[in-house]
Amino acid sequence: MFSLQISKYSTPYKTLCSCYDPPGNSFASSFYVPPNLIDFGTVFSKFDASNASVYGTVIATLVVFGLMAIWSRRKDNQDKVKWKYGFLKDNKIDENYMYLISVETGLRKHSGCKSTISFILSGEDGDTGARILGDGERYFESGSVMNFICTTNMSLGKLLYLRVWNDSSGENQWASWYLVKIIVEDLNTKESCVFVVNNWLAVDKGDGMLERVVPVASSTELMSF
Template identity: 30%
Template sequence: FETSCVYFQEDETHLWQSDGCRVGPMSNITHIHCRCDHLTKFAGFVPPNPLNIREAFSANILENPTGLILVLAVFTSYVMGVIWARKADRKDIAKVGQMMFSYTHTHCQYLITVYTGFRGNAGTTAEITLVLYGSQYESPPLTLRDDSRCLFEQGSVDSFLVSTEEPLGVLTHMRVWHNNAGFSPSWYLSQIVVANRATKVTTYFLSNRWFAIDEGDGKIDRIIPTSVEKDITKFHNLFLAKSSREMNDDHLWYSVAGRPARSPFTRVQRLSCCLTLLYSTMLTNIMFFGRGDDFDPPEPLRFAGLKINPPISL
């Protein structure tokens, strides 16, 4: 085991140097005592094991094949995962789109965006219909369908451009229901966002509820009021939206399976990042493997009859 004290040389080299610094006598298992004869940015560190790539390739791998088997198993799993991820990415491309209903009243257009939740079996095979209610008029029943792609799948975001004969005014609420058809009609609706193309006003309808006869309260027909800023900024709603978004889009490992269809970061790219991270971690472990073996292990912790051996901290 070896430690050293170094300082950062702030010139064109930008290197860590050891001139004028040495390890002090008060160094122990948890602390490094550095003594320097000049003021600068200094630090103490444990040098890693030297890696000789040429020697590693020339060694007899059959004497200890465990490492090679592990590396090959991880890479084989990655190749199989890439095949699956590529197919899933192609399906995601088919999910993204905007359905334009036939219309003649271009001055009364509404862009309706439906967010299906990320819960298990949140997607539906049923046909979704809704009615918008405004301060002046109400829309006819709008059946949301698109024969060119699958709609309302788990975690999907589906957009529809519709029009009405007259402006509806300020939206107050909407009615949403489905026909409970297909082999999996249960549906978990996260929210619906309606944007008025003429006035540029966006209205939110928060749901976060099941439309299913076998989930929740068993209803498949609901009235959803417009959500004011107080509703949108509630902790419960913010927590659901943020946790769902970050787990399915920002979490590197989980997002390989839960990636939103509209995300530009593909599943293949995410899986490749996971492989790089895993191999980098394995390489780092090799560099520092056994650097604390010269120390006597600390006393084990005993609690409720259990014996816990804490790791050695360098």
């Protein structure tokens, strides 16, 4: 009787066997699975009415997939609009010193706002004067983080505090605003300051105040925030 063993040199793709009686005889084999090609010229002519439920399931799945792809694409485009860097609507052409202002709105019910929001950013060397916090295209949605470029005619120096207020001009629930924080980055020095508000600017919520004056947050405040 022949003694046949699988060699240790075999791989998942090729089998090598050794036959020791008579000795020295070896052979190898491999497996090839031909692809199952689809002939689209005849595939629809082979439709079987008894498998209508299967075809219906496949078609429904493709339709749902297509609708989800369209919905996801629209959401991606909306996110691009939310995260884009907009220039403040009252920037002046002759101002060339820039600050990046990132505004975070809270996730609370009716925390978004369509009112006009204004601010004054003050530093050791001056302030911005009363400015409108917005680019005229977007509004502050609940849970959003919006970025704006604010231009000034000079550096404000070391930032000290931020005064921000809400004119409550939005209709119904869009009049109030829950502001979490505002981060201001000097695009020339790359230094950033955080102004933590974490409160309502509304007449009918919180303490009823429409205006906040906020100093630059210390490292201790940021750790506990």
